[in-house]
Amino acid sequence: MIFKNAQVVLKDGVVRADVTVENGKISAIGTAGEGDFIDCTGYTVFPGLIDMHVHLREPGFERKEDILSGSRAAVKGGFTQICCMPNTNPVVDNKVVVTYIKARAKEVGLCKVHPIGAITKGQKGEELSAIGGMKAAGIVALSEDGKSVADTKLMANAMLYASDFGLKCLCHCEDASLASGGVVNEGYNATVAGLKGSLRAAEDIIIARELCLAESLHLPVHICHVSTYSGVQLIREAKARGVKVTAETCPHYFTLTDDVIRTFDTNTKVNPPLREERDRLAIIEGLKDGTLDCIVTDHAPHHEDDKRVEYDLAAFGISGLETSFALSYTQLVKTGALTLSELAEKMSENPARILSLEGGELKVGAPADLTVVDLNQKWKVDPAEFVSKGKNTPFGGREVFGKVIYTVVDGDVKYSLAGGNKA
Amino acid sequence: MNRKDLLGLYDLSAEEIGEILDLGLTFKASLKRGEKQFSALCGKSVVILFYENSTRTRTSFELAAKYLGAETVNISVATSSVQKGETLIDTGKTLDAMKNDVIVIRHPMGGAPKLLAETVKAHVINGGDGIHEHPTQALLDMLTLKEHLGDIKGLKVAILGDIRHSRVAKSNLYGLKKLGAEVRLFAPKTLMPEGLEREGAVLCSSREEAVEGVDAVMGLRIQLERQKAGNFPSLGEYAKYYGVDEKVLSLAKKGALVLHPGPVNRGVELTSGVIDGAQSHIEDQVLSGLSVRMAVLSLLAGGSV
Numbered sequence: 001m002i003f004k005n006a007q008v009v010l011k012d013g014v015v016r017a018d019v020t021v022e023n024g025k026i027s028a029i030g031t032a033g034e035g036d037f038i039d040c041t042g043y044t045v046f047p048g049l050i051d052m053h054v055h056l057r058e059p060g061f062e063r064k065e066d067i068l069s070g071s072r073a074a075v076k077g078g079f080t081q082i083c084c085m086p087n088t089n090p091v092v093d094n095k096v097v098v099t100y101i102k103a104r105a106k107e108v109g110l111c112k113v114h115p116i117g118a119i120t121k122g123q124k125g126e127e128l129s130a131i132g133g134m135k136a137a138g139i140v141a142l143s144e145d146g147k148s149v150a151d152t153k154l155m156a157n158a159m160l161y162a163s164d165f166g167l168k169c170l171c172h173c174e175d176a177s178l179a180s181g182g183v184v185n186e187g188y189n190a191t192v193a194g195l196k197g198s199l200r201a202a203e204d205i206i207i208a209r210e211l212c213l214a215e216s217l218h219l220p221v222h223i224c225h226v227s228t229y230s231g232v233q234l235i236r237e238a239k240a241r242g243v244k245v246t247a248e249t250c251p252h253y254f255t256l257t258d259d260v261i262r263t264f265d266t267n268t269k270v271n272p273p274l275r276e277e278r279d280r281l282a283i284i285e286g287l288k289d290g291t292l293d294c295i296v297t298d299h300a301p302h303h304e305d306d307k308r309v310e311y312d313l314a315a316f317g318i319s320g321l322e323t324s325f326a327l328s329y330t331q332l333v334k335t336g337a338l339t340l341s342e343l344a345e346k347m348s349e350n351p352a353r354i355l356s357l358e359g360g361e362l363k364v365g366a367p368a369d370l371t372v373v374d375l376n377q378k379w380k381v382d383p384a385e386f387v388s389k390g391k392n393t394p395f396g397g398r399e400v401f402g403k404v405i406y407t408v409v410d411g412d413v414k415y416s417l418a419g420g421n422k423a
Numbered sequence: 424m425n426r427k428d429l430l431g432l433y434d435l436s437a438e439e440i441g442e443i444l445d446l447g448l449t450f451k452a453s454l455k456r457g458e459k460q461f462s463a464l465c466g467k468s469v470v471i472l473f474y475e476n477s478t479r480t481r482t483s484f485e486l487a488a489k490y491l492g493a494e495t496v497n498i499s500v501a502t503s504s505v506q507k508g509e510t511l512i513d514t515g516k517t518l519d520a521m522k523n524d525v526i527v528i529r530h531p532m533g534g535a536p537k538l539l540a541e542t543v544k545a546h547v548i549n550g551g552d553g554i555h556e557h558p559t560q561a562l563l564d565m566l567t568l569k570e571h572l573g574d575i576k577g578l579k580v581a582i583l584g585d586i587r588h589s590r591v592a593k594s595n596l597y598g599l600k601k602l603g604a605e606v607r608l609f610a611p612k613t614l615m616p617e618g619l620e621r622e623g624a625v626l627c628s629s630r631e632e633a634v635e636g637v638d639a640v641m642g643l644r645i646q647l648e649r650q651k652a653g654n655f656p657s658l659g660e661y662a663k664y665y666g667v668d669e670k671v672l673s674l675a676k677k678g679a680l681v682l683h684p685g686p687v688n689r690g691v692e693l694t695s696g697v698i699d700g701a702q703s704h705i706e707d708q709v710l711s712g713l714s715v716r717m718a719v720l721s722l723l724a725g726g727s728v
Contacts, residue, residue, distance in 0.1 A: 311533065
């Protein structure tokens with residue numbers, strides 16, 4: 001199959017070329033000869049997008065999402081690989097759950113699904129989970145997901161033990177005692193809305209702690225969904241002195257500020273919370289200068305019942321797989337903050353590198369994971385059109401650029417805008 | 424007033440506030456004369472839906488509705504059942520199905536009245552939501568000021584106490600600013616939220632600075648649990664450094680009004696001398712509350728007054 005006459009996003013720039021795929025691999029990028037082809041005139045081919053931070057909810061919370069609906073949302077959003085967080089029921093803390101998720105994802109057969117294991121049993125923060133066994137079953141990283149491991153000694157042990165298995169810890173950073181039930185960013189908007197705020201320091205303190213551990217132990221660490229200007233600065237300084245830290249952020253942190261909480265729209269409730277303009281600008285700066293390595297969705301689908309309640313009672317999280325690319329392209333590339341190659345780096349190459357996954361780059365011999373996009377297509381976000389079960393987005397009605405036309409995994413077209421999902 | 428609901432003073436115009444206060448003053452004059460039979464809400468029903476304990480606000484709303492001729496129903500829901508009981512939306516739909524006209528809601532969470540208002544056909548009045556707003560309390564404070572001091576424009580009002588957790592302070596700030604008053608705030612740093620200067624508040628660094636030359640001094644109730652949560656060392660220390668006694672009060676304008684939303688912790692936020700002194704209008708505020716709630720109910724849901 002030839003993806004003909006496309007704008008192709010390579011590591012060092014963009015070229016007009018045909019991408020030839022054979023036996024699930026990229027066999028040529030250049031001018032192709034005769035053969036079956038898909039006309040990609042006017043389209044742009046990215047290396048298959050990778051989202052290293054999603055919640056698929058299965059097993060346990062299938063009302064919110066399952067591996068099928070989550071995979072459909074992923075390929076519709078242009079993702080060829082996703083990594084799913086362990087806060088399921090049961091928690092991903094042993095090889096049985098890992099094996100189940102992988103088997104079910106294979107059966108669904110849309111995108112590649114890589115489970116992430118919990119750091120501690122039951123995410124309780126008490127004992128290490130079965131890290132070796134989970135690695136053997138196929139986890140790609142460890143994370144305590146929606147919380148931090150409160151006990152610092154246990155966290156140090158987790159990082160050390162994980163390194164024996166070539167695993168990194170992906171750290172949600174939140175000092176629970178300081179956050180103390182806050183549901184939004186502490187500041188002017190929290191005050192006027194009368195909602196309990198959480199200080200930036202609640203996030204920054206644990207970012208700093210994980211950086212100190214990584215530095216002292218000479219181990220790598222990955223910081224999840226950075227939302228504060230001060231957190232960006234902590235990571236920037238750590239990188240400058242050689243700490244092996246990588247970090248991610250999400251489209252909502254470089255698109256929105258906490259101004260939007262004033263409507264009490266529970267779709268704006270997310271953890272860490274939306275911050276202020278200086279944070280939003282610092283996140284963009286961090287993406288530009290490489291402090292922040294990747295863009296993830298933190299896709300957190302919820303049932304309507306979990307959101308149609310008082311703000312304090314609503315579940316945290318945003319359903320993000322189907323808007324991530326367009327928001328990132330619109331907010332970062334169209335504004336001139338990033339080039340197309342840099343966007344591909346944030347959304348494909350770096351996640352692959354951080355988690356040692358195949359893919360992440362368009363080159364001969366690589367798996368034929370491709371995301372074909374019409375960058376000029378303007379569209380309006382409509383949650384009713386989401387294929388994810390989670391319709392919880394604060395972006396409903398927003399106009400964005402960049403529509404996914406095809407998502408190709410190992411050479412198979414798993415999603416096409418015209419034809420929908422393959423499964 | 425062309426509005427379905429009263430959710431807060433943040434969104435009200437000066438004209439709307441003025442309309443409520445004027446009608447409230449009329450009701451207050453009538454009530455003082457012993458007249459308490461009105462017909463504005465005849466044939467209407469008012470549900471008073473409280474998710475927090477309250478005696479004075481609940482009774483005040485209930486009597487206000489009754490004096491206007493409405494049927495009233497009280498529903499008290501334990502705060503603890505907010506999370507496990509029926510959802511607020513379902514409760515609202517049920518009340519709507521019973522053809523109820525007005526819901527007065529008090530709720531421990533900010534924004535709950537708005538959620539209810541978006542769900543139901545009935546008029547919704549916010550009787551206090553979490554640390555967000557308590558519009559009728561601020562209106563009764565303003566009514567008291569207006570009755571005794573005349574035009575609110577140009578008045579200086581000091582609000583002292585737990586501003587962070589005070590829906591009363593915020594509603595007063597918004598309302599008083601709209602009518603042209605100066606609002607000074609003073610609290611321990613642990614109990615002062617961020618950003619109210621952006622709403623025009625003058626943030627003070629001592630109670631003396633706050634009270635100096637003002638026309639009214641408002642104390643806020645301090646909840647005992649704030650001490651347990653580490654916001655200040657003891658009630659004694661709170662009273663000593665943050666409370667209002669006669670000496671502090673003497674810095675205010677001569678004859679300045681003393682207000683408090685009640686119930687008062689005697690000897691903590693205000694000394695008994697201040698509470699029982701000549702400048703205290705704390706008891707008078709109760710009648711103002713009844714009057715202003717009658718005004719709000721009439722304007723939202725009433726026919727002719």
